[in-house]
Amino acid sequence: MRTLSRVNLILLLLVALLGGSAWWLQSSDMPPPLTRLSPARIQQIRLIRAGQTIKLQRHNGVWWLGEARADQQRVAQLLGIATTPSLARFPLPQGRLTAFGLQPPETVLWLDQTELRFGTTEPLSGQRYLQIGDQVHLIGDGFRHHLSAPAEAFLE
Structure with missing residues (x-):
């Protein structure tokens, strides 16, 4: 019985080690977020395009x-831009x-005091340029x- 317990303990440690290694490798390959902003802390959003400004405030x-x-929910999706992965910079x-497409x-x-300027898409990957x-x-x-949604699309 003792030998079986030792084998089980060794197997458990091996599984934990393999799981930890897999998690570490996966997390280290993740691209960094676009900004360091926390969506939960953002209090003001201004969306400007084609001469139109949409202003959203959190109260x-x-x-x-x-x-x-x-x-x-729509605002939360817009806030998600702050933490979307920066695939290249x-x-x-x-x-x-x-x-x-930036000029x-x-x-x-x-997003509060952080300005994100959206340009065109990269022709091969379809990823968007953002300054x-x-x-x-x-x-x-x-x-x-x-x-690109109209202001009315942000209403409940």
Whole structure:
């Protein structure tokens, strides 16, 4: 019985070691988030495109579009941009912003005081160019429909 217990203990330790190794390898391959912002702490969103500005404010944990209650789920999806993976990044190439659709940007999203400038998509991967400060990032383009939605789409 003791030998069987030892074998079981060794097998349990081996499984734990393998599981820990797999978790560590998987987590180290994850691309970094686009920003260090926490969606739960963001209090103000401004979405600017084609001369139109949509302003959303959080009051007591609830998002508002002016005096009307905003669609909380839609706003949460918009906030998800802050933590979407940055699949690639490189220094802002001065004089070549037009090639990335960043001069002028298609859309500008302000999350509190952080400005995200959305450009065009990279032709081969379909990933979107996005400028934050002096860096250009490539991100998945799954947010486009939120960024192009009319103001009414953000109402509850």
